Amino acid sequence: MEEDGFAATKLFNCGYSYTYDDVIFLPHYIDFSTDDVSFSMRRVPLLSSLMDTVTEGAMAAAMASLGGFEANMNSTEQLCLALIHKCKALKTVKQIQAFTCKTGLDTDRLVAGKLIFHCVVSISDALDYGRRVFSHFPDPDVFMYNTIIRGLAESDAPQSAIAAFTEMRRGSMVIAPPDSFSFAFVLKGAANYGSLRAGVQLHCQAIRHGLDTHIFVGTTLVSAYAECGCVGSAKKVFEEMREPNVVAWNAVVTACVRCGDVKGAVGMFDRMPIRNATSWNVMLAGYTKAGELELAKKVFLEMPVKDDVSWSTMISGFAHNGCFYEALGFFRELRRVGMRPNEVSLTVVLSMCALAGAIEFGKVLHGFLEKSGFLWIISVNNALIHTYSTCGNVDMARLIFEGMPKSKSIVSWTTMIAGLAMHGRGEEAIQLLHDMKASGIRPDRVTFISILYACSHAGLIEEGRTYFSKMVDIYGIEPAIEHYGCMVDLYGRAGKLQEAYDFVCQMPISPTAIIWRTLLGACSIHGYVELAEQVKERLSELEPNDSGDHVLLSNIYAIAGKWKDVAAVRRSMTDQRIKKTPGWSMIEVDKMMYTFVAGEKHDKITQEAYEKLREIMLKLRVEGGYVPEVGSVLHDIEEEEKEDSVSRHSEKLAVAFGMERLREGKIIRIVKNLRVCRDCHTVMKLISRVYRLEIVVRDRSRFHTFRDGSCSCRDYW
DNA sequence: CTAGGGTTAG
DSSP states (O other): OTTHHHHHHTTOOSSSOOOOSOOOOOOSSOOOTTSOOOOOOOOOOOOHHHHTTOOHHHHHHHHHHTGGGGGGOOSHHHHHHHHHHHOOSHHHHHHHHHHHHHHTGGGOHHHHHHHHHIIIIISTTOHHHHHHHHHHSSSOOHHHHHHHHHHHHTSSOTHHHHHHHHHHHHTTTTSOOOOHHHHHHHHHHHHHHTOHHHHHHHHHHHHHTTOTTSHHHHHHHHHHHHHTTOHHHHHHHHHHOSSOOHHHHHHHHHHHHHTTOHHHHHHHHHHOSOOOHHHHHHHHHHHHHTTOHHHHHHHHHHOSOOOHHHHHHHHHHHHHTTOHHHHHHHHHHHHHTTOOOOHHHHHHHHHHHHHHTOHHHHHHHHHHHHHTTGGGSHHHHHHHHHHHHHTTOHHHHHHHHHTOSSOOOHHHHHHHHHHHHHTTOHHHHHHHHHHHHHTTOOOOHHHHHHHHHHHHHTTOHHHHHHHHHHHHHTTOOOOOHHHHHHHHHHHHHTTOHHHHHHHHHHOSSOOOHHHHHHHHHHHHHHTOHHHHHHHHHHHHHHOTTOHHHHHHHHHHHHHTTOHHHHHHHHHHHHHTTOOOOOOEEEEEETTEEEEEETTOOOOHHHHHHHHHHHHHHHHHHHHSOOOOOOTTOSSOOOHHHHHHHHHTOHHHHHHHHHHHHSOTTOOEEEEESSOOOHHHHHHHHHHHHHTTOOEEEEOSSOEEEEETTEETTTTOO
């Protein structure tokens, strides 16, 4: 796959030095008849009612607003152009558009082009209107097409940019051939759509037009290939460019980073003749994505000019690696040097709260956003929805979602659906899908991942099946590995292990380690020892050193009482030097985050938690009838020792600490990096009953809300 | 045309 993209283009020898090592037949035109890329050029009646509202007086007032320009206005065309340039809102654009209809300027090429351009580029949420003006124009030229393609490429439906390009090509008998802008914009659409097929075909066409080494086209080709995971092709396109500028260099370094090729990125970075702040920022992102935080910090300190992007990259990079303290440090540093937080740095900090489960800090930020007017930005709202959902307060997320000031984007809908899903509120998530369709937004592949996730976590098996086939049949979305993963989880979680296994065997793409791991997790919930062994064998072929897989298998044996097998797994782990991922849990008290690690460091805080925990466990035995469950302990050690090891799990410590420090009646919210174990689950249920407390635990796969002795997951996780 | 953020199965 990797090299196919580039090899295919070699078919077209257009006077360039391509060699043919691989011949793949491709048509000379883009054929998307099988894809769902409708692009309707329907002529819509436009604004006949508005036309009458444009009075001479209104136009005179508009002219007056032009001030100094007025003297040079010697034609209505020029007047219109100047007026359009001044427009800041769609409402005014509509007025002028009505004026052009009235004066016959609607067929003026310059004016129409300017109108379309203004709608697409300068005014937000006006793409649709621009499209309508476009569709009204009798014979649109390349510039108009380019503008429309440009807007569509950045829209929620980037595939329609490709369709628009195709339509332009079909009409190429009457209009001029595509230029470098056409290719740059449509390739951006292909990249956003993530379609290698479209990318390759466009590359072919670019070669035929002699534009593939054009600086803009080449640069976009590099990033389009990278977006499809073809880092080799991206590099080759770059190497063929005759005089790459800084932007092209940045693009190729970015391509390496996108595809996880840090070495390649460093190599390219070192070769760069000139570097601006962007180049350094790309390296920061590259290092943090690879988990190389020290190197990222080194580059950050060394770089000559830091801009707002640099800080956002550091905050996000450290947060995604679990280093919340340092991440917050960069946010403080940003303010200390006198930079104003912008909407991106704020969403980055919000997403840090989401990762850390820091709801109190999130609320502080929410207040700040409200006061400083940031809530007008859609992405900021999306970040808030995500933060509240992943911090356990999905109702607050819903309030923000409902109250969004501007229109909701596809991300807003999908985020909300995913939020409901992770709280087990499957029916509401499905209802939201219908509301979304009713409001005219088409669900995409990510939306369906969230829907299938919702079905599996709420035990809605039939619904899950239905939506999977609807996605394919009605929406023409080809299922990706993520969708298959959801389906395996859906069957497995519900105890339909045979169906899950059959499903994996019938998948048209080869199952990844993640797929097998999902199945292994299902085996562990439902105690299928034999199937687990089979599945583990597959995993050993694919990823033999994953500690989680070993621990899961060992737990499956332990629950079945097969202590010899437990010991064998443990031995093989020691032999292969596989270390268990240490479990940690976090709790926020007075806007401070406290992290507990099982059986680690006996500092004052941990001591305090232990002491409280001892007291709680005693009370649970006496008043709650608690008997420890030790099935999920890795070692076949003495019973008493096992019990001791279970009693030290980090989530218990975090809960105990919360009970000690938090105000009475406060909900105890815990975030854990692994899945919560059975014994801890039981203990939490008991605590919620005996102490009349509410505990919310976010583990690596979902939320557990413990209330009155039971859990929202209905013991199903 | 290039960099940072908001959605994504386990």
